[in-house]
Amino acid sequence: MTHIITSLCLRDSGCVEVCPVDCIVPGVPQGDHPWYYIDPDTCIDCGACVPACPYNAIFPEHDVPAAYTAKGGEFISRIGLTGHYEGANDHGVKVVLDSTKQLAAGEVVDLTADIKANYDYFQSGPGYKANDTDEAKSARG
Numbered sequence: 001m002t003h004i005i006t007s008l009c010l011r012d013s014g015c016v017e018v019c020p021v022d023c024i025v026p027g028v029p030q031g032d033h034p035w036y037y038i039d040p041d042t043c044i045d046c047g048a049c050v051p052a053c054p055y056n057a058i059f060p061e062h063d064v065p066a067a068y069t070a071k072g073g074e075f076i077s078r079i080g081l082t083g084h085y086e087g088a089n090d091h092g093v094k095v096v097l098d099s100t101k102q103l104a105a106g107e108v109v110d111l112t113a114d115i116k117a118n119y120d121y122f123q124s125g126p127g128y129k130a131n132d133t134d135e136a137k138s139a140r141g
């Protein structure tokens with residue numbers, strides 16, 4: 001079992017520092033991998049990252065909601081969406097996302113569709129190599 005980062009992630013980066021096994025990695029390039037991702041093979045399911053996320057984007061894998069009901073105002077970030085988000089991460093570095101959608105209150109989203117991306121990022125994507133990129137280093141301020 002593992003924890004999963006879903007498309008509610010807005011690249012705040014606050015979860016990274018609290019992970020005791022350093023298994024949370026930024027998605028790079030951001031245009032292809034819009035969230036941060038958890039390595040399912042290394043995660044020890046401690047749960048420390050869950051309260052560290054200001055957007056409540058992280059769930060134990062078996063608790064990822066198939067019918068997440070929006071409170072209203074949350075953003076999801078998925079390839080193909082066209083909304084725009086600007087904010088700042090936990091280090092005060094500007095975050096700009098151009099594949100987002102702001103959810104309306106009561107809107108229902110299947111977040112289980114985001115599980116596979118966490119696995120794929122480490123099995124066939126950049127994985128831990130992302131930490132060495134300029135994009136990841138600049139996110140740390």
Ligand code: SF4
Nearest residue numbers: 009010012013015053
């Ligand atoms: S704390 Fe939440 S929003 Fe920030 S990178 Fe982690 S999962 Fe994404």
Ligand code: SF4
Nearest residue numbers: 019043044046047049
């Ligand atoms: S549950 Fe614990 S080990 Fe797994 S990603 Fe979160 S902080 Fe890291």
